[in-house]
Amino acid sequence: MNFLKTFTRGVVRAAVVSAAALLIFGQVSVMAPGAAHAAVVSSIVVQGGQRLDAETVKNYITIQPGKNFGPNEINESIKALYATGLFSDVKIAQRGNALVVTVSENNVVGSVRFEGNKKLKDDMLEAVVETKPRSVLSQAKLDADVERLKETYKRNGRAEAQIEVQTIPRENGRTDVIFKITEGSRTGISSITFVGNKAFSSGRLRDVMTIKRTDFTSWLSKRDQFDDAKLQADEEMIRRLYLRNGYADFRIVNTDVQFNEEKNRYNITITLDEGPRYTFGSVAVDSSVASINGPSLMPYVLTKSGKVFNADLVQKSTEKLSLALLSQGHSFAQVRPRGDRDYTTHTINVTYLVDEGPRLYVERIDIRGNTRTRDYVIRREFSMSEGDAYNKALIDQAERRLKNLGYFKTVNIATQPGSTPDRVIVVVNVEDQSTGSFSVGGGYTTDNGGGFIATVALTEKNFLGRGQFLKVSVGGGASDRTFNVSWTEPFFLGRRMSFGFDALYNQAEQTDYRPYNQNNxxxxxxxxxxxxxxxxxxxxxxxxxxxxxxxxxxxxxxxxxxxxxxxxxxxxxxxxxxxxxxxxxxxxxxxxxxxxxxxxxxxxxxxxxxxxxxxxxxxxxxxxxxxxxxxxxxxxxxxxxxxxxxxxxxxxxxxxxxxxxxxxxxxxxxxxxxxxxxxxxxxxxxxxxxxxxxxxxxxxxxxxxxxxxxxxxxxxxxxxxxxxxxxxxxxxxxxxxxxxxxxxxxxxxxxxxxxxxxxxxxxxxxxxxxxxxxxxxxxxx
Missing domain, CATH: 2.40.160.50 (membrane protein fhac: a member of the omp85/tpsb transporter family)
Known part of the structure; x- marks a missing residue:
């Protein structure tokens, strides 16, 4: 009896195991062809599209009817659809001989509004955000816009600004976007401290900086607005101060910026390593080009033996030498200054090395980042154009000219390989900044008999993004009234010459020193x-x-x-x-x-x-x-x-x-x-x-x-x-x-x-x- 029970249990267990094995084998046999062999579909069906037609969706995927595909192709197609930014959800599945692509479209932006902004106007904020009317609504884009707005407020002295996004669905798949802004109180700068400075006082170093500590005039001048880009530019100004006064080993060890939330102020600490002060030792021009006589170029050198080392003069000398060689027909000659330090005597021997540089040509000049300034305004600052020989000195000259214009927050010129080994692409990266100003002034003057005066002036250094200067002013006092208009085109007829006009009107009444009435x-x-x-x-x-x-x-x-x-x-x-x-x-x-x-x-x-x-x-x-x-x-x-x-x-x-x-x-x-x-x-x-x-x-x-x-x-x-x-x-x-x-x-x-x-x-x-x-x-x- 026990034997029968044992035998029966064994048979049942064997049957269960066999059935399970057959089931598992069946699943494997069903899945294996899909994993091991590519599938083929005869058609592609798109579902869920509202504004986009099916053909548009099909153009983004890599799977084609009648051609083999596998999991990799499915993943690539899903990624390609998401990358368009048009869809919030994408699913791809095979149903018989058809591939079914199910999409959920992102809404389209209806309107974009700003609420709560008083210090920064709508047009300034509109230029910052990428969410625009009639563009595709994307949460990632909205999140990025919030960070951009916060950074903009931070640069304008309001680091505590908070931004919330409200979306309001409308009909026809459109969504209105509202950026609700809490601008917060104005931030400032409590302290700018220097560590390690001996040659220059802290006050002297702060004087060269554009960022200033908060004082009673800050509400008007706004010079106490913290900005990373401004701080980096100020660090460069400090470095140049040291380098033109002999401190060739100068470096900024560290810049520490702390924000005090209780005081709503920044504390900036800059640690310096000045190093010793150097003077120029021997100065020479050495040429490795047989047709160029190095000593004959000495008149173009501004650095003089025995004088305090000045990096600005080294740069200007390099540029003058390069331009002189270019005018003499040496298009590919390059000048490199080499400084040999004598740490004992604290002198630097400077040799300007003239070599035959690589024979490179400018394939093209790409302008990037300018949203207001016209391309030709930037291109005309170059003394070279497409097809000319590439010259590093002329590139440095153009970069300095662009910075001196005052049109841009940042200017950076780099190069990229061209279509052939002897070609380079010059890439100019700029960021526009405000160039207009409106001023209202008044006061008392002791000139021309004395009295109260008032002046209203509108100035634009980059009129309509064309690089033109325009100023209109109206002023006067008790006995004088004036009106002036001035306009200048700095590149007349496409050449480096300026053309402009001034117009004025003055009405002068009699005073104690002027016994007549006069109009001019x-x-x-x-x-x-x-x-x-x-x-x-x-x-x-x-x-x-x-x-x-x-x-x-x-x-x-x-x-x-x-x-x-x-x-x-x-x-x-x-x-x-x-x-x-x-x-x-x-x-x-x-x-x-x-x-x-x-x-x-x-x-x-x-x-x-x-x-x-x-x-x-x-x-x-x-x-x-x-x-x-x-x-x-x-x-x-x-x-x-x-x-x-x-x-x-x-x-x-x-x-x-x-x-x-x-x-x-x-x-x-x-x-x-x-x-x-x-x-x-x-x-x-x-x-x-x-x-x-x-x-x-x-x-x-x-x-x-x-x-x-x-x-x-x-x-x-x-x-x-x-x-x-x-x-x-x-x-x-x-x-x-x-x-x-x-x-x-x-x-x-x-x-x-x-x-x-x-x-x-x-x-x-x-x-x-x-x-x-x-x-x-x-x-x-």
Missing amino acids: WGGTLRLGLPITDEWNVQFNYKLAQRDVTSWGSQYIADWGAFAQLYPIGSWINSSVGYVLTYTTIDNYQNPRNGTFVQLAQDFAGLGGDGKFVRSTVDARYYKEIMPDSNMVGLIKAGAGNITGLDGQDVQVLDNFYRGGETIRGFASYGYGARYMGNASNYAIGGTTYYNVTAELQFPLPLMPEEFGLRGAIFADAGTLFGYDGLQNLNIEDSSMIRSSVGASIIWNSPFGILRGDFGEALTKASYDQTQVFRFSAGTQF
Whole structure:
């Protein structure tokens, strides 16, 4: 009995095992052909499409009817469909002889709106996001847009900005997108600290940075907005400061940026390794090209033995040598500076190696990243074009020119291999930035008799993305009203020469120093031609009309003299002239080093009433006397003369007028020839002047450099004398030297350069008019 039970159980178990084995074998036999052999379908069926037709979907997949496919082809087709960004879900399955592709389409964006943004306008945010009306709605794109918006707010001083996305489904598969923005409070910078600096004070290093610590002017200047790109640019400015002052081994060890959430402020710590200070040792040009004589190229070298090492001069010398060789027909010659350090004497021997470079040609120049600036504006900064010999010096020159334009946040030029080994592709990567400004200013001036003034100006350095300069300004005060328009095309007729015009209107009413009412209007046509990087010449044509309309009734006792001095009527001056300029100034807004010399002449008599030649010269020399203490010396000189032509006298109102703008301590129109009238005395200017200034500028102690306040002490001297054709009038005139000394306060404010001068006249004529305090506004050039 037990045997029977045991036998029965064994049979049942065997049957179960056999059945299971057959089942498993059957599954394997069914699956094996699909895994081991490629399948074939006779048709492809698309399901789920609403806006896209089936043929569009089929074009994206790699499987074709009648051709073998396997799991790899299915995966590739699914990936290809997802990569289009058109679908939120994709499934592919085989049903009999048909391949069924089931898709769920992403919605299309209806409208894109921004809510809660007050500090940044819609047009600025629209340029940032990639989600656009009528584009495909994608969650990945929305997430990326949120990060872009946060980064934009961070660069504009609002690191705490929060962005939420709201989607509102509409009919026909469209979805409206709303970016809800909480801008948060304005972030700032609590501290910028330097570690390891000995040669330059922390204040001097902070002074070269564009990012500033938060102060009472930050709300207007916005110079305390933290931005990684700005910080990197500032690090480069610090590096260049050290490298042009002899510290060839300088490096930035670390930059640590910490954000204090409680104070909503950044703390920046920059650790430096200055290294020793070097001077130039021997300087030579060595050529390995038989047809190039190295020593003959020394006149193009700016680095001099015994002088403090300056990396900027090494770069400029390399470029000058390369351009000289190019002009001599050596298209493929390349110049490489080699510096051999002597760590004992702290000198660097510099040898400019001239070699025959590879014979490469520019296949094309690709422009990337510019959303506003036209391609041709970027291309014209290159001194080479497609098909020319590739020259690294010209590439570096173009990169420097593009950076100096001020149109871009970043500029980077790289190369890629071309279609053949002897071809290269030049890739220019840029990022546009805002180039327009709108300014409203007001204040009190001691110029021209004093009074309150106001100015409204609109300036665009890259007009319509064409690289043109446009400025429109309206201003005036109690006795003057002005309107000015200026436009310049820097590349006229596709060449590196500028063309532009200026138009002005001025209405001047009588004052204590000006006993007449006058209207002036006119214009200037300009054509500028560069000679070298330092020299340029500008030719001009000027047409101006001056209308003296009336004299003040209180001056009736002097009306007889006024008929000679300020005759009522209209006078037209038509003149041609030129302006020759030499400049090596490092920064026109805040000059520290360099020379500026300008000679100008106007020849009136090309029609009109006036016939004269007017000549002026202006020379300035800036020198950073103590770079570590941020002290700058200035020597300035000027001279001028106006002489009548064809026996014609120079009109009084065409004379030069000088005062506190050249010799501080004197009033406007304060020195020079003067008519001693019955009611008062009036400046009549002069036909000849010259002046000289010595000034030392320095940071004010105990004042943070972010305030932009500096002090100065000065000494001025000069004279103005001479007049034509005035008969039987009581006129005082003397060529004696006037002089003064004094001190100044200079504020680099968000409104521009504001300056207050306290001057005391040391020598003066008895009839000169003095003024202890003078206020002025505007740049120095």
